[in-house]
Amino acid sequence: MSNSTETPDSGRFLKVAERAGELRDVKAIVFDTFGTVVDWRSSLIEQFEAFGRRRALPADWTGLVDAWRGGYEASKDKVRTGAVPWTNLDDLHRAALDGLIEAFDIEGLTEADRDWLNRGWHRLTAWPDAVEGLTRLRRAFVIGPLSNGNVALLVNMAKHAGLTWDMIFSAELFQCYKPHPDTYLGVSRLLGLESGEVMLAAAHNYDLSAAKKLGLRTAFVPRPQEYGPGQVADLEAEGDWDLVVRDLVDLAERLGA
C-alpha cells in the first residue's frame, strides 16, 4: 500500500476502489430508458421506413422522428409548468405526431395508422448490451426503469425488447415528469429505501444531476449515437458521478453482478 499512489494510474484505481466501497449500500438501480436502455431513434426510423414502403408513403421519416423527439421537452414543459393538467406520454406523443404528420405532408393515414405509429414507442429495441447487463444486474439488485414513459408504454416495450424488470417506475405513477424530485424520491419511498441506497443509471447528465442533488447514487452510461451521427450533447460525463461505465454490461462488471 505504501507506494500505491505513486503513479496516476494506481491513484485512479484507488479512487474507484473507494467508490466501490461507498456503493456497497446500493440495493436498487433504476434506469433512464429512452436512450439509456433502448435505441429509440433507430427503432422508430426502421419501423416507420418499413411502414412507408409497405404503404407506398414515401416521406422524410427520419426528419419526422427527429422533430418528434425535438419537441419532447416542450411537450413535457406544458405539464411541468402546469399549463396543462397531467397528460401521459402516449397522449403527449400523439398530439405532437398529429401536428408533424401535417407538417411533413403525409396524407391518407387512418386513425389506426396514427395509433400504430404512436405506439412505435411501445416497440423500441434495446441497445445490444442492455439485455445481458440488466439480466446480470437483476440477480444482485432490484432493477426498474425510471422513465417519463407511461406504464403501458414501458410494459409493452419491456416485453418487446426482452427486458425483465422487478418494478416499473413510471412518471405516470408520480404524476410528474423527470427531473421533478418526486420521481427520484418516489423510487426510494416505494421501495422502502434511503435515497443513497438507490442508483440512477442514465445517458443524460441533467438526469443524473437531479438525482445526485437528492442523494441518489449515479452512473453515467454514454450513448453517443442516441441522437444519430450529429449528436452534440451528453457525449461524456459532465458531473462527478459515482460511476462512468462503457455500457450496461460494464455497469454489471463494476458492481460485481
Add this chain to the structure above:
Amino acid sequence: MSNSTETPDSGRFLKVAERAGELRDVKAIVFDTFGTVVDWRSSLIEQFEAFGRRRALPADWTGLVDAWRGGYEASKDKVRTGAVPWTNLDDLHRAALDGLIEAFDIEGLTEADRDWLNRGWHRLTAWPDAVEGLTRLRRAFVIGPLSNGNVALLVNMAKHAGLTWDMIFSAELFQCYKPHPDTYLGVSRLLGLESGEVMLAAAHNYDLSAAKKLGLRTAFVPRPQEYGPGQVADLEAEGDWDLVVRDLVDLAERLGA
C-alpha cells in the same frame, strides 16, 4: 353440431368453449397474491418456528400467525373508512405485530427482531404450481399482482419466490385497498386497456365479485389449504366466474398459454 347439446357433458363443454371465445379479448391477467400465488400461512409459520428455535423463544407461533391474519380486515378497515390516513401494509402489519407479541407473551425481542418478523411477508414462498403457471401465462399476457401488499413487499416477495411480473399493481399505487374500485380500474387505466381486457385471478370470491361488477374477467383459483386445515371460506366458486381452474398451471392450459 345438431346433437351437441344432447348430453349434460357436451352442453358443459359448449359453455366452456363459448366462454373461451369471450375471453379472446383478455390481454392482461392480474393476480391476488396472498393466498392465490403465495402460501403466506405455511411460509410464516415455518420462518417463525425456525426463529423461535434459533433464539430459544418457544411460543405459539402458529397462533400468532393466524391471529395476525385474522386482524387483517380490521386493520385495513381503519384505512378504508378514513379513520386513519393511508397506511401501507408493512406499517399496518407492524402495528398489529407489536400488539400480538405482547398478547402472546413473547419477550426479549429487539427492534431488529421485530422488523425481521414483520418482513416475513417479504419472504413468502409460492404455491407449487405458481412459478410454472405464471411463466407460461407471461408469454401470452401481461401479468402482475393486484395486491394489498405495498410495493417493497411485493418486489421483495417476487424475488424471493422466483416470480417474474411485467408490472406490480399494488394498492399503495392507488392509495386504497381492495375491494375499492380504484384498484381494479387502476390496472386497466395504467395499461391503457378496457376493463374487459383484464382478468383477475383470485382464491377469494369477494375479490372476484368486486372485479366482475366493474367489467373485469374473472378466474377462481381454489386454495382450500390457505388458512390451514380448518378453512371454512372460499372452498369453492360462489359466483358466475368466467373460469374456475384447479391452479395456475390449469389457468395457463385453459387460456392456451
